[in-house]
Amino acid sequence: MNSVQIEQRLLESFPDAQVKASDMTGGGDHWQVTITSGAFRGLSLVEQHQAVYKALGTWMRHEIHALALSTKALD
Numbered sequence: 001m002n003s004v005q006i007e008q009r010l011l012e013s014f015p016d017a018q019v020k021a022s023d024m025t026g027g028g029d030h031w032q033v034t035i036t037s038g039a040f041r042g043l044s045l046v047e048q049h050q051a052v053y054k055a056l057g058t059w060m061r062h063e064i065h066a067l068a069l070s071t072k073a074l075d
Contacts, residue, residue, distance in 0.1 A: 001028045001029070001059070001063045001064070002023070002028065003020075003021040003022060003023060003031075006019075006021040006031060006033065006056070006059075007019045007020070007021050009055060009056060009057075009059070010033070010035060010052065010055055010056070012055070013039075013051075013054075013055035014035065014037040014039050014051075014055065016037055016038050016039070016074060017035050017036060017037035017039075017074075018034075018035070018036045018037075018074075019033070019034070019035045020033070020034045020035075021033045024066070024068065028063075029063065029064060029065040029066070030065055030066040030067075031064060031066070031067050031068070032068045032070075033052070033067060033068070033069055033070070034069075034070040034071075035052060035069075035070070035071050035072075036071070036072045036073070036074050037071075037073070037074050038073065038074040039051065040071055040072065040073040040074070041073040041074070042073075043073070045071065048071040048073075049069050049071060052069055052071060053067075
């Protein structure tokens with residue numbers, strides 16, 4: 001898994017998003033993701049993170065061991 005794959009998957013669910021994924025350890029399973037999207041408008045931080053987890057789907061159970069998220073609603 002690489003950053004481009006994660007960014008593309010998130011852009012499929014959040015087409016207006018600005019997404020940056022960074023491999024925190026070089027092992028491909030610990031990620032830092034920053035995402036800004038209009039889809040987050042009106043959602044709590046927990047709801048924003050849940051939306052990202054849903055978009056990543058089964059990757060959250062298998063390929064991604066750790067995920068540090070920074071989400072923000074696009075103005």
